[in-house]
Amino acid sequence: MAPVVSGFSKLSKDEKINWLVKHHFNNDKNTIDIIKTYWNSDEKLQQLHDEFTENTISNYYLPFSVAPNFLINNKRFTIPMAIEESSVVAAASKAAKFWQSRGGFNAQVLSTTKVGQVHFTFSGDIEKLNIFFKNIKSDLISSASHITKNMEKRGGGIIDIELRDKSLEIENYYQLHCTFSTVDAMGANFINSCLEQFADFLTKAAAAYIKFSESEKTIEIIMSILSNYVPECLVRASVSCAIDDLPSKDNLTPLQYAQKFVRAVQIAEIEPYRAVTHNKGIMNGIDAVVLATGNDFRAIEAGAHAYASKDGKYTSLTEAKIENNIFHFSIQLPLALGTVGGLTTLHPLVKLALNLLGSPDAKKLMEITAVAGLAQNFAAINSLITTGIQQGHMKMHLMNILNQFQATNEEKQKLVEHFKTNTVTHSEVVLQIEKLRN
Numbered sequence: 001m002a003p004v005v006s007g008f009s010k011l012s013k014d015e016k017i018n019w020l021v022k023h024h025f026n027n028d029k030n031t032i033d034i035i036k037t038y039w040n041s042d043e044k045l046q047q048l049h050d051e052f053t054e055n056t057i058s059n060y061y062l063p064f065s066v067a068p069n070f071l072i073n074n075k076r077f078t079i080p081m082a083i084e085e086s087s088v089v090a091a092a093s094k095a096a097k098f099w100q101s102r103g104g105f106n107a108q109v110l111s112t113t114k115v116g117q118v119h120f121t122f123s124g125d126i127e128k129l130n131i132f133f134k135n136i137k138s139d140l141i142s143s144a145s146h147i148t149k150n151m152e153k154r155g156g157g158i159i160d161i162e163l164r165d166k167s168l169e170i171e172n173y174y175q176l177h178c179t180f181s182t183v184d185a186m187g188a189n190f191i192n193s194c195l196e197q198f199a200d201f202l203t204k205a206a207a208a209y210i211k212f213s214e215s216e217k218t219i220e221i222i223m224s225i226l227s228n229y230v231p232e233c234l235v236r237a238s239v240s241c242a243i244d245d246l247p248s249k250d251n252l253t254p255l256q257y258a259q260k261f262v263r264a265v266q267i268a269e270i271e272p273y274r275a276v277t278h279n280k281g282i283m284n285g286i287d288a289v290v291l292a293t294g295n296d297f298r299a300i301e302a303g304a305h306a307y308a309s310k311d312g313k314y315t316s317l318t319e320a321k322i323e324n325n326i327f328h329f330s331i332q333l334p335l336a337l338g339t340v341g342g343l344t345t346l347h348p349l350v351k352l353a354l355n356l357l358g359s360p361d362a363k364k365l366m367e368i369t370a371v372a373g374l375a376q377n378f379a380a381i382n383s384l385i386t387t388g389i390q391q392g393h394m395k396m397h398l399m400n401i402l403n404q405f406q407a408t409n410e411e412k413q414k415l416v417e418h419f420k421t422n423t424v425t426h427s428e429v430v431l432q433i434e435k436l437r438n
Contacts, residue, residue: 071104
């Protein structure tokens, strides 16, 4: 068991590594080599990465890939994706190529409102609190003017503040439910700064309010924090085509293919066990773009899954239907993304990713990201209702297995050729490697 360490964050990077190797890896020098192999040779770039977070000892690499041929609102895009899972980028690219000859993807942002809350307790007359809030609301908003000034110049700022009574759920519990527009910034720091200002003003104003009794003058702030549930920061993406333009696969006519596809989505709408995996596949595409563009994929994941449960049951984020001999497939979900602030101006690959997309504003990035999720879901369902998911996935996974066995380039070439016409399984790949080597 490693000893308790004090002042670890104050140690140099080498000192941190030496402590780690001494107490967790039995002074194995190979561990140091592995850690330092992933250091960047450019010292300034490495220092930049070191300062992104705390106690950095190395860099953790993910593949940075691109998926071409996306036609979105009649404009062509090559989408950057940072993800380690095999077949995701290939599947997205395949879906993009399929739909680019059928009118491409349509996407639109429905709203961009973001939310933050001041949570507090108040012991007293609710009617007095309501009157108090109405009296101070305009001053409450004005109190944050030093914070909102620059955001307002860009067209954003505070939209509204509501007082919400939650005392039936938790005794004496109330909220300031605050809505914001943050334009092209994700806006977390802006929102949290505003909320803390509101909290400070609220407590001071209550202490001075003459109509409150002495006990009512004490408002206790529990916390002030933005919400990653943003059901009013919505984007929608869709594709459609005539039934006859759909593929004929595995003895399915285009109509049968469309009907089977719709039924697969319907299952995800009513069956949570399927819906979770269905939506996970959507997030494969979305998270990859979110990561590549320097946004917070954990916030996006939490918000998307909460939205999938908004009606009291976890369900599919996509919909499919057939109307008037036209196949329709769409997605709608919240995506609070930014193209300024955070890593967008610091991380070189993030800047490259945004430049690749034509330096989009936040709304355009929302559209592109939603399309990536829809494309991923189309590719997954297409495989599931025809050849099955494993055929394509395992062929993409083949290289991972070969690398596990340290296959040479010559062995890789021969085995990739072999498995073009044979089913990939881990045991079969091992058998073929052994045959080659014997």
